[in-house]
Every structure is written in structure tokens, then in C-alpha cells.
Amino acid sequence: MAALIFGALLAVALRAETGRGFNAADWAALRFTLVQATLSALFSVLLAIPVARALARRRFRGRSLLIALLGAPFILPVIVAVLGLIEVFGRGGWVSAALGTLGLPPVQIYGLHGVVLAHVFFNLPLATRLVLQGWQEIPAERFRLAALLGIDGWSMFRVIELPMLLRLVPGAFTVIFAICLTSFAVALTLGGGPRATTIELAIYQAFRFDFDLGRAALLSAVQLGLTVFAGGIALWLARGEGFGSGLDRGLRRFDGKTTTARCIDALFIGVAAVFLLVPLMAIALSGLPGFADMPGQVWTAALTSLWVAALSTVLLLCMALPMTTAIATERGRMVEIAGLLGLAASPLVIGTGLFIAIRPYANPQAFALPVTALVNAITVLPFALRILVPRARDIVARQGRLGLSLGMAGLPFLRHVLLPRLRPQIGFAAGLAAALSMGDLGVITLFADPDVATLPLQIYRLMGSYQMEAAAAASFLLLILSFGVFWLLDRGGHRHAET
Amino acid sequence: MLKLESATIRNGSFTLTADLTVPDSTTIAVIGPSGAGKSTLIEGIAGFLPVTQGRITWDGTDITGHPPGSRPVAMLFQEDNLFPHLTLAQNVGLGLSPNLRLSQGDKTRVTAALERVGLAGMDTRKPGELSGGQRSRAALARVMLQDKPLLLLDEPFAALGPALRMEMLDLLAEIAGETGATLLMISHAPEDARRITTQAILVANGTAHALQPTADLLDDPPPVLRDYLGS
Known part of the structure; x- marks a missing residue:
């Protein structure tokens, strides 16, 4: 694992030294990357605070469902969301149409604000869950005491909620900032041009258009520095994982009973729900009509994607399970760090490294699909470990001694105790791996020749040739496939699993 | 015969010394x-x-390490003596083979052991379906087969x-x-x-x-x- 990542980085580093230094376009890319990540994180967190506050103190039908849906963007393919956002906010979209009837000019989605809009779409749910977790961790007694003392509204916010937010918000901000730094697919589809190019996108352009490996390597090195720095801060500041466990726990609240408070909460929950759900509905609505007569390449691409997702899932499990075992039995401090490396190395950087490493020996395009699967697996690895390790630790702590006293050390314990008991977590991690790989539009763009495409890449190509109807239909298919594989694997893990 | 010969057992910062014959x-x-x-x-x-000083012997053999x-040694803990995801037969079978490769003869012995502790016919149940007393019985059946x-x-x-x-x-x-x-x-x-x-x-x-x-x-x-x- 470490050899792979470091090998890729080394390949990049060796190339980078032959580079000529930063030119004006590179500086612009760096500036844009930082600006869009800052704005995206800022808006996501600022919006998340009132939404999380409303969710924390209101009980209503569908609340659990809404909170569960907040987890969905994690496995939602970027290209699908982007297409949905274009359908709503694009030049020919719903918002523009509504403005048109009022005699106003249409809105434009391409550029900085489009990139930020898409990032907020993806990260508002994550931010909301992180902030909501903070609210849920405030002990119920605190609210009871506040009710006794008649603390409500603004003073409630100042006395109880603000201190929690001050502790939590910097972490949430940096996590989202770090995620947006490595944004590629959003910038590829909604950005572009000298004014809206992220470093990740610049790596791709240096590669695809100029085939300037030295420049790609230099940019990769810069990107790596950025992500390691931001990722380090995020890990240090952020607590909790935001996977949403226990977030629908009921907590009795005595404050916020005024009509104004109710209206404000309803407004924020409503706006967030509409903002998150309408683009997806748009995809379903525009995708459904074209579903029957999709071009043949779409189905071929769908098969390719399923294949890549399956391979990626297998690769992920081959890496994650031995690492989990090593960490849980406390043999693996280093292993844990190696797992986190996946967070630091951006997919395009690893992809660039592998491309440079493969090229002297073979045609990298021939390895497009396996490399995509591998890089996808590495990207999911840190998340998979966060899912698997705590449970594995718990199993070893509770049942390790019984196993030892029965002479089950080693393989028998693994086979008869650890793996069977980890099944729900393995299913969840495998589901994430499959869904993320299914929807990934990243490394594949570096390697693919015109004859090969995964489904996301095929959608991107359809968009590029303005076949929007076919693109919408293919997006709908991708949406179904991504959520489908996740559901199947996650479900498979829970079936017949005893606690 | 078990002997603890001036043995010091360390448990975190606590130590216990024992010099006795069983x-x-x-x-x-x-x-x-x-x-x-x-x-x-x-x-x-x-x-x-870990034993930090002295040694533990069994019939003259040093077993300290x-x-x-x-x-x-067979052992019963305060709780969690059974694996919750395995059937009673499997849990008891672990007393015969840690990797659960059980011959037909082994399986017969497992069934007999369950009968002996009053759990006849419960081979395929899982610990979660049993009462606390029944779980203790199953653990005893395994101890019996371990024959330590x-x-x-x-x-x-x-x-x-x-x-x-x-x-x-x-x-x-x-x-x-x-x-x-x-x-x-x-x-x-x-x-x-x-x-x-x-x-x-x-x-x-x-x-x-x-x-x-x-x-x-x-x-x-x-x-x-x-x-x-x-x-």
C-alpha cells in the first residue's frame, strides 16, 4: 500500500524536477483552487448551521428519512449531480425559465459560482451531519436545566450552542476545504478555461492536451503539498466521522416554541431539502423518457463500469481486511498511517504517477480500467478503515481472550470470529467502494482512449457533444446502478448477521 | 501439579506475587x-x-512463556463465554477443535455434552436465544470437552x-x-x-x-x- 502510493509519488517527484517552474496559468489554477475551496467550505458550513439547528430541535414526520438522505451525496456520482444542477440552474434550466417568464435574463452556471454551487450541493449534507453531531452530543440535562432557567432563543444560542459551534465549526470547515481542494469532476464539467481551473484539472489538461509530463508532475507535487497540509489540519481539528450513526436519536427540547422560531426552522429545512432533492428529481424526470432508446455505447459503458466497480471492491477488501486485522490486534501503528495516506494522495496524482511508471514498459491506455479500479480502491480505503477498525477493535476486546483460551489464535479466530462478526461493516464498506468506483470520473479521464469508457466518462462525452437527453438518461441509469450496488452489498452484509 | 515458584504477575502498574503449589x-x-x-x-x-519474575510449572514443565x-487450562470468564454468532454446537465444538474441523465422532461427542448439561436438542440454537443459565450450561459443556x-x-x-x-x-x-x-x-x-x-x-x-x-x-x-x- 505505502509502496504503491510512495512509488507513484516518487515517479511524480522525479519528473517534477525537470519542470520549468510555475507559469502564470499554474498560479491562476492555484489561486482558483484555494478561492473555490474557501468559498465552498464557507457557504456549506454557514448554511449547515441553521439547518442542523432546525433538525436538532424539531421532530417531524420524515425527519429520519431526511437525515438518512443527507448521507446519500457521499455515493452520488458527481456527474449525475452536475447534470441535475445544470437542469435546474443552467442556461436552459428551470430557474432560467422561471426568470424568463418575468422578463429577466437567464442565469449562467459555468464558472466559479457553478463550481461553488456544486460543491455546496455535495458538502452541505456532510457539513449538516457534522454540525448536527455536535448538537446531539450536548447532554439532554443541559437543555432541561436551560428550560428550568427560562433560557430560550438567542440566549440559548449564546450560552449552550455557540460554545459547541466554536469547537466544531473549524474542523468541519477544514474537512470540506480539504475535500474541495482535490475537486476534479466538478471543475471539469462546470469550470474550465483560464479563470476556473483547479490544480487537479490543470494536471489533467497538462496530460491530455499538452502531454507535458513535467508540468503534470510539478502540479501534482503542489497538489500533494496542499492536500497533506489541509488534510493534516482537518484530521487534527475534526472529531467524529459524520457517518450519521445515532443522529436520529430523539432528544427532548423545551425551547424554540415561538411561531417565529418554528417558521425559521421550517424555512431552512425546506430550502435545504428542495436544494438537495430537486436536482435529483430533474435527472429522473428528464432521464426517464430517453431511457428506452439510449445509444448502445451507454450500455457497453455501464457493463464496463460494473466490471471496474467489482474489481475495485475486491481490491479494496484485499487491502482493508488485512490492515483492519493488523490494526485491531495492535500490531499495526504504521499500517494505520499507511491507510491514511489514501486521504493525502489525490486520485489524479496517483494516476499521474502510475502513468509515468507504466509508460516505459507498456501502453498505459491498456491499463485504463485496472488502474481506475485500483485508484478508486485506494481513495475509499481511509473511509473503509474508519468503518471496519472500531468494530474490529471491539470484537477483539470482547472476544479475543475467549479465542485465545480456546487456542484459536491466528487464522481460526479470523475465519470463525472476526470476519463473520464484521460482516455488516464489510458489506457497508464494500457498498461504498462499489458505488464510489461506479460513479467516479477521475483517473479514467487520464488513461482512457476513445474506444473505452466507463459510464460516467460516457456521460461526460455525451454532454460534450450536446446530446443532453441521452446524457440525462445515462445519468439516471448511473444513479440507479450506484445506489443499487451500494444497497445490494450493504444489505448482503446485514442479512443473517447476528449481533 | 501446578506450581507458582516465586512468580510475580504484572497487571499494568499492579503486581502480585505467588509462591504456592496446587x-x-x-x-x-x-x-x-x-x-x-x-x-x-x-x-x-x-x-x-505476563510473569515478570519466577516461573509457573505444570508437572515439572515450565509453561511461563x-x-x-x-x-x-480451560477458563470461564465473567461474561462473553460464547461467540454470539455461532450455534451452540459450534461453540461447544470449539472445545475439540479451534478451527472447527469436526469429525462425525466429534459431532456425536458435542451432542452428548449438550445432553449432559441439560441442553438436549438445542444444538442449532444461538446464544442470543438462550437464558443466562442455559448459556452457562453451554459454556460448561465446552469446558467438559476441552478436558483440560x-x-x-x-x-x-x-x-x-x-x-x-x-x-x-x-x-x-x-x-x-x-x-x-x-x-x-x-x-x-x-x-x-x-x-x-x-x-x-x-x-x-x-x-x-x-x-x-x-x-x-x-x-x-x-x-x-x-x-x-x-x-
């Missing part, structure tokens, strides 16, 4: 105040805690009601009698100790003392034990 086929209670080191003694013998699975000469118990029935606890203790004594195993049992209840043990080890102030008759120790407890027993 003869075969004896039933022994481990008695002492809370925090005196009863569990440390049992877990040191089982191999879960042996892993828990290869010691002549030394049986260590860390208050395994503490969570059961008084009547059920007595029932389990009697079953335990019967099984130990049948296999000829030496029983080493931590107990907080003097009546438990009197019921099934003849000898006792007093653990107090970081020392495990040599064996003495249970009745003598409980009838005339030293001051450190008297405060604890509250009599």
Missing part, C-alpha cells in the same frame, strides 16, 4: 478483598498477563440468581469430579466457596498465600478478610 484434582476457592489481585492470579495462570491456548486438567473460573455465575447459581455450581463440581480436573474459582460469596471447594487461596495486599482448608479460612478469617466479609 495438587491435582482439588477444588479451590480464590478469596480476598476487592482489588487484591484475585483476577490477576487467575489471568496470570491462564497466560493473559506458553500462549493461553497451549496451557493445560485445570479449570479456572472468574466468577462465571455472578450474574445469575441465587438458586440458579447453586445449580450451576453443583453441575460444575460434578463435571470437575468426572474429569478429575482441578478447580480454581474466584468467589465473592463465602457460601459458594463452602459449597464446592475444600481448599482456599487467600489473596491480599499483592500476595497470593498458600492453600489452606476453605472452612478454616472462613471460620476464622484474618483481619484483612474479616473487613471484606463484614462478619
Whole structure:
């Protein structure tokens, strides 16, 4: 694992030294990357605070469902969301149409604000869950005491909620900032041009258009520095994982009973729900009509994607399970760090490294699909470990001694105790791996020749040739496939699993 | 015969010293105040805690460095004595083969062991479907099949009601009698100790003392034990 990542980085580093230094376009890319990540994180967190506050103190039908849906963007393919956002906010979209009837000019989605809009779409749910977790961790007694003392509204916010937010918000901000730094697919589809190019996108352009490996390597090195720095801060500041466990726990609240408070909460929950759900509905609505007569390449691409997702899932499990075992039995401090490396190395950087490493020996395009699967697996690895390790630790702590006293050390314990008991977590991690790989539009763009495409890449190509109807239909298919594989694997893990 | 020869057992920053001999086929209670080191003694013998000085021998062989699975020891913990995802037959079968490769003969023995502890026909049940008493019985069935000469118990029935606890203790004594195993049992209840043990080890102030008759120790407890027993 470490050899792979470091090998890729080394390949990049060796190339980078032959580079000529930063030119004006590179500086612009760096500036844009930082600006869009800052704005995206800022808006996501600022919006998340009132939404999380409303969710924390209101009980209503569908609340659990809404909170569960907040987890969905994690496995939602970027290209699908982007297409949905274009359908709503694009030049020919719903918002523009509504403005048109009022005699106003249409809105434009391409550029900085489009990139930020898409990032907020993806990260508002994550931010909301992180902030909501903070609210849920405030002990119920605190609210009871506040009710006794008649603390409500603004003073409630100042006395109880603000201190929690001050502790939590910097972490949430940096996590989202770090995620947006490595944004590629959003910038590829909604950005572009000298004014809206992220470093990740610049790596791709240096590669695809100029085939300037030295420049790609230099940019990769810069990107790596950025992500390691931001990722380090995020890990240090952020607590909790935001996977949403226990977030629908009921907590009795005595404050916020005024009509104004109710209206404000309803407004924020409503706006967030509409903002998150309408683009997806748009995809379903525009995708459904074209579903029957999709071009043949779409189905071929769908098969390719399923294949890549399956391979990626297998690769992920081959890496994650031995690492989990090593960490849980406390043999693996280093292993844990190696797992986190996946967070630091951006997919395009690893992809660039592998491309440079493969090229002297073979045609990298021939390895497009396996490399995509591998890089996808590495990207999911840190998340998979966060899912698997705590449970594995718990199993070893509770049942390790019984196993030892029965002479089950080693393989028998693994086979008869650890793996069977980890099944729900393995299913969840495998589901994430499959869904993320299914929807990934990243490394594949570096390697693919015109004859090969995964489904996301095929959608991107359809968009590029303005076949929007076919693109919408293919997006709908991708949406179904991504959520489908996740559901199947996650479900498979829970079936017949005893606690 | 088990011997602890000037053995120092370390449990974090706490240490317990023991210099004592345990003869075969004896039933022994481990008695002492809370925090005196009863569990440390049992877990040191089982191999879960390191012996930093001295040694532990079994029939003259030094077993100080042996892993828990290869010691002549079967053990019952306070809880979690069964794997919740395995059936009773599998849980009991682990006493015969740690990797669950069971021959037809093994399977017959598993069924017989379950019958012996009063769980006939429950082979395919899982621990979650059983009562606390039934779970204890299943664990005893496995101990029976493990057939180790030394049986260590860390208050395994503490969570059961008084009547059920007595029932389990009697079953335990019967099984130990049948296999000829030496029983080493931590107990907080003097009546438990009197019921099934003849000898006792007093653990107090970081020392495990040599064996003495249970009745003598409980009838005339030293001051450190008297405060604890509250009599």
C-alpha cells in the first residue's frame, strides 16, 4: 500500500524536477483552487448551521428519512449531480425559465459560482451531519436545566450552542476545504478555461492536451503539498466521522416554541431539502423518457463500469481486511498511517504517477480500467478503515481472550470470529467502494482512449457533444446502478448477521 | 501439579506475587478483598498477563512463556463465554477443535455434552436465544470437552440468581469430579466457596498465600478478610 502510493509519488517527484517552474496559468489554477475551496467550505458550513439547528430541535414526520438522505451525496456520482444542477440552474434550466417568464435574463452556471454551487450541493449534507453531531452530543440535562432557567432563543444560542459551534465549526470547515481542494469532476464539467481551473484539472489538461509530463508532475507535487497540509489540519481539528450513526436519536427540547422560531426552522429545512432533492428529481424526470432508446455505447459503458466497480471492491477488501486485522490486534501503528495516506494522495496524482511508471514498459491506455479500479480502491480505503477498525477493535476486546483460551489464535479466530462478526461493516464498506468506483470520473479521464469508457466518462462525452437527453438518461441509469450496488452489498452484509 | 515458584504477575502498574503449589484434582476457592489481585492470579495462570519474575510449572514443565491456548487450562470468564454468532454446537465444538474441523465422532461427542448439561436438542440454537443459565450450561459443556486438567473460573455465575447459581455450581463440581480436573474459582460469596471447594487461596495486599482448608479460612478469617466479609 505505502509502496504503491510512495512509488507513484516518487515517479511524480522525479519528473517534477525537470519542470520549468510555475507559469502564470499554474498560479491562476492555484489561486482558483484555494478561492473555490474557501468559498465552498464557507457557504456549506454557514448554511449547515441553521439547518442542523432546525433538525436538532424539531421532530417531524420524515425527519429520519431526511437525515438518512443527507448521507446519500457521499455515493452520488458527481456527474449525475452536475447534470441535475445544470437542469435546474443552467442556461436552459428551470430557474432560467422561471426568470424568463418575468422578463429577466437567464442565469449562467459555468464558472466559479457553478463550481461553488456544486460543491455546496455535495458538502452541505456532510457539513449538516457534522454540525448536527455536535448538537446531539450536548447532554439532554443541559437543555432541561436551560428550560428550568427560562433560557430560550438567542440566549440559548449564546450560552449552550455557540460554545459547541466554536469547537466544531473549524474542523468541519477544514474537512470540506480539504475535500474541495482535490475537486476534479466538478471543475471539469462546470469550470474550465483560464479563470476556473483547479490544480487537479490543470494536471489533467497538462496530460491530455499538452502531454507535458513535467508540468503534470510539478502540479501534482503542489497538489500533494496542499492536500497533506489541509488534510493534516482537518484530521487534527475534526472529531467524529459524520457517518450519521445515532443522529436520529430523539432528544427532548423545551425551547424554540415561538411561531417565529418554528417558521425559521421550517424555512431552512425546506430550502435545504428542495436544494438537495430537486436536482435529483430533474435527472429522473428528464432521464426517464430517453431511457428506452439510449445509444448502445451507454450500455457497453455501464457493463464496463460494473466490471471496474467489482474489481475495485475486491481490491479494496484485499487491502482493508488485512490492515483492519493488523490494526485491531495492535500490531499495526504504521499500517494505520499507511491507510491514511489514501486521504493525502489525490486520485489524479496517483494516476499521474502510475502513468509515468507504466509508460516505459507498456501502453498505459491498456491499463485504463485496472488502474481506475485500483485508484478508486485506494481513495475509499481511509473511509473503509474508519468503518471496519472500531468494530474490529471491539470484537477483539470482547472476544479475543475467549479465542485465545480456546487456542484459536491466528487464522481460526479470523475465519470463525472476526470476519463473520464484521460482516455488516464489510458489506457497508464494500457498498461504498462499489458505488464510489461506479460513479467516479477521475483517473479514467487520464488513461482512457476513445474506444473505452466507463459510464460516467460516457456521460461526460455525451454532454460534450450536446446530446443532453441521452446524457440525462445515462445519468439516471448511473444513479440507479450506484445506489443499487451500494444497497445490494450493504444489505448482503446485514442479512443473517447476528449481533 | 501446578506450581507458582516465586512468580510475580504484572497487571499494568499492579503486581502480585505467588509462591504456592496446587495438587491435582482439588477444588479451590480464590478469596480476598476487592482489588487484591484475585483476577490477576487467575489471568496470570491462564497466560493473559505476563510473569515478570519466577516461573509457573505444570508437572515439572515450565509453561511461563506458553500462549493461553497451549496451557493445560480451560477458563470461564465473567461474561462473553460464547461467540454470539455461532450455534451452540459450534461453540461447544470449539472445545475439540479451534478451527472447527469436526469429525462425525466429534459431532456425536458435542451432542452428548449438550445432553449432559441439560441442553438436549438445542444444538442449532444461538446464544442470543438462550437464558443466562442455559448459556452457562453451554459454556460448561465446552469446558467438559476441552478436558483440560485445570479449570479456572472468574466468577462465571455472578450474574445469575441465587438458586440458579447453586445449580450451576453443583453441575460444575460434578463435571470437575468426572474429569478429575482441578478447580480454581474466584468467589465473592463465602457460601459458594463452602459449597464446592475444600481448599482456599487467600489473596491480599499483592500476595497470593498458600492453600489452606476453605472452612478454616472462613471460620476464622484474618483481619484483612474479616473487613471484606463484614462478619
